[in-house]
Amino acid sequence: MKSLRRTPQSLWVMLTVAALAGVMSLVSEPFASADNIFNVSRNFAFIGLVALGQTAVIATGGIDLSVGSVMGLSGIVTGLVLGSGQPLVLAAAAGLGCAFLCGLTNGALVGYLRLSPFVVTLGMLSVARSLALVISNNKMIHDFGPDEGLVLALGGGRFLGLANPVWLLLVAALGAAAWFRYSRLARHVLAVGGNENSTRLAGVPVARVKLTVYVLSSLLAGASAILMIGWLGAVTNALGQGYELRVIASAVIGGANLMGGEGGAFGAVAGAALIELIRNSLLLLGVDPYWQGAFVGGSIIVAMLVERVRRGSRTAG
Amino acid sequence: MLQLRSVGMQFGAVEALQSVDLDLAPGEVVGLMGDNGAGKSTLLKIVAGNFAPTSGEVRLDKRAVELTPLSAREHGIEAVYQDLALCDNLSAAANVFLGRELSRRLLGVLPVLDHAAMRRRSAELFVELGSDTRPADLVRRMSGGQRQAVAIARARLSSPRLMLLDEPTAAISVRQIAEVLELIRGLRERGVCVLLISHRMSDVFAVADRVVVLRRGRKVADKATTDSSPEEVTALITGAIEAA
Ligand SMILES: Nc1ncnc2c1ncn2[C@@H]1O[C@H](COP(=O)(O)OP(=O)(O)O)[C@@H](O)[C@H]1O
Ligand SMILES: [Mg+2]
Numbered sequence: 001m002k003s004l005r006r007t008p009q010s011l012w013v014m015l016t017v018a019a020l021a022g023v024m025s026l027v028s029e030p031f032a033s034a035d036n037i038f039n040v041s042r043n044f045a046f047i048g049l050v051a052l053g054q055t056a057v058i059a060t061g062g063i064d065l066s067v068g069s070v071m072g073l074s075g076i077v078t079g080l081v082l083g084s085g086q087p088l089v090l091a092a093a094a095g096l097g098c099a100f101l102c103g104l105t106n107g108a109l110v111g112y113l114r115l116s117p118f119v120v121t122l123g124m125l126s127v128a129r130s131l132a133l134v135i136s137n138n139k140m141i142h143d144f145g146p147d148e149g150l151v152l153a154l155g156g157g158r159f160l161g162l163a164n165p166v167w168l169l170l171v172a173a174l175g176a177a178a179w180f181r182y183s184r185l186a187r188h189v190l191a192v193g194g195n196e197n198s199t200r201l202a203g204v205p206v207a208r209v210k211l212t213v214y215v216l217s218s219l220l221a222g223a224s225a226i227l228m229i230g231w232l233g234a235v236t237n238a239l240g241q242g243y244e245l246r247v248i249a250s251a252v253i254g255g256a257n258l259m260g261g262e263g264g265a266f267g268a269v270a271g272a273a274l275i276e277l278i279r280n281s282l283l284l285l286g287v288d289p290y291w292q293g294a295f296v297g298g299s300i301i302v303a304m305l306v307e308r309v310r311r312g313s314r315t316a317g
Numbered sequence: 318m319l320q321l322r323s324v325g326m327q328f329g330a331v332e333a334l335q336s337v338d339l340d341l342a343p344g345e346v347v348g349l350m351g352d353n354g355a356g357k358s359t360l361l362k363i364v365a366g367n368f369a370p371t372s373g374e375v376r377l378d379k380r381a382v383e384l385t386p387l388s389a390r391e392h393g394i395e396a397v398y399q400d401l402a403l404c405d406n407l408s409a410a411a412n413v414f415l416g417r418e419l420s421r422r423l424l425g426v427l428p429v430l431d432h433a434a435m436r437r438r439s440a441e442l443f444v445e446l447g448s449d450t451r452p453a454d455l456v457r458r459m460s461g462g463q464r465q466a467v468a469i470a471r472a473r474l475s476s477p478r479l480m481l482l483d484e485p486t487a488a489i490s491v492r493q494i495a496e497v498l499e500l501i502r503g504l505r506e507r508g509v510c511v512l513l514i515s516h517r518m519s520d521v522f523a524v525a526d527r528v529v530v531l532r533r534g535r536k537v538a539d540k541a542t543t544d545s546s547p548e549e550v551t552a553l554i555t556g557a558i559e560a561a
Binding site for chain 1: 387398402403404405406407411415416417418420423428429430471
């Protein structure tokens with residue numbers, strides 16, 4: 001039993017993904033089609049990217065509820081700047097700049113003023129979405145100016161059979177895995193989540209550590225939004241609406257502990273893959289899409305229950 | 318090395334310490350005893366720089382100093398607090414090096430954590446301390462004695478001259494207590510001065526060279542353990558004997 005408990009959760013989730021994919025390819029013919037696999041993998045890439053940042057936030061014992069709205073705001077700003085005839089580089093910088101400011105605000109309030117992460121990022125969820133509405137004037141933006149081809153290729157194109165966002169996710173996940181293992185900052189992220197007071201006594205700048213993870217989370221949300229508008233070919237202020245739940249579910253299913261102190265890059269990606277796979281399976285099996293929210297929300301609760309059981313067996317053993 | 322001269326500490330109307338004198342020398346273990354609320358933790362926190370005394374002075378190497386937690390560390394004073402302050406979710410080595418992580422440069426540029434060096438150095442510290450703690454083990458899975466070893470190893474990392482231990486044997490099993498006392502003897506052998514706060518008479522008489530007794534903020538005894546006895550110290554703590 002001991003070795004079973006030590007198997008990282010990300011591995012279990014990957015095995016579940018493989019098992020579910022195996023079953024689905026037997027029971028549903030369209031599942032294994034190249035088109036479906038391509039779509040599923042691309043869809044989970046957008047979520048997985050944001051889940052990497054969310055994992056870092058959750059590892060400090062915090063939470064970032066604002067990621068979906070930050071995606072909306074970054075997407076709208078990027079779209080508008082593109083539409084005004086500016087090059088992609090500038091538009092992306094503007095979109096990421098907005099995300100950066102959102103993350104900076106979240107991080108400063110949580111880290112330096114010690115406000116509750118839940119309340120701060122819930123506020124930002126509302127503020128960023130509202131700004132997206134104001135800036136876009138509730139209009140869809142589908143004219144991306146002279147760089148339109150580039151934008152569509154970036155988020156909608158493929159390379160060696162995989163969607164570009166999937167490649168980016170792979171690179172980001174490998175980078176994040178190395179970051180978690182080898183950076184001093186990530187070590188401090190886990191320490192803050194484990195025992196904030198003790199970490200402060202050890203001389204670690206706790207507030208700055210927190211600030212950084214909220215900024216990272218927002219920047220990844222912004223980057224994901226920029227890829228997404230290239231895939232969609234248009235952007236509305238509803239971009240990313242409700243994504244916070246899927247992102248948090250991905251991180252938690254992948255082993256990020258909502259009490260802080262645990263979480264890893266591969267877990268976040270595996271969690272995102274599992275959630276997207278379940279969504280896809282439900283669709284293919286003809287389950288009413290209205291049920292999806294119940295499954296995603298339920299999975300967060302189940303993941304917490306599993307964690308509670310693991311905790312329990314750990315103290316007992 | 319360290320001297321307190323008529324140190325007093327007032328918290329509002331409470332006089333936690335009154336005119337306390339204390340001398341600490343390298344390589345000696347001093348047991349600090351007293352009833353609950355006698356002022357032991359307050360004295361330790363003054364030496365660790367957490368509190369500035371409201372009267373009197375602290376001298377280091379015969380010079381009056383005003384200590385802060387940071388400057389106390391720079392002067393070679395490390396404290397291990399009652400509630401240990403470890404990160405349960407990290408390994409022993411990660412806790413020992415928390416905030417002082419060792420890195421190496423990948424390809425000569427990129428700084429990365431040097432896990433191997435931190436594990437090696439912590440393993441050395443655990444051996445020095447005579448503890449069976451393994452560097453890669455998670456603190457969550459450790460016994461109370463091993464946790465003490467981690468906390469003490471962390472404090473040892475900077476080779477301090479003075480180590481302050483607040484109730485290191487509270488809330489651990491008898492076998493682990495023996496381990497912690499062994500850790501303290503190891504520190505003395507290396508010339509470190511240890512100020513040991515303890516409720517347990519047997520611990521103090523087992524490892525301390527000197528015993529200091531506080532009663533309601535006053536120092537009522539300061540003598541070699543060989544010249545005293547558990548009975549006398551008990552009487553001093555309770556007030557059955559006024560002073561010795
Ligand atoms: N931060 C503080 N604020 C106010 N009173 C304090 C504080 N710390 C200690 N005291 C008081 O000082 C007295 C001595 O406490 P303490 O040094 O913790 O005793 P001991 O460690 O010997 O049990 C007690 O009356 C306690 O209530
Ligand atoms: Mg005390």
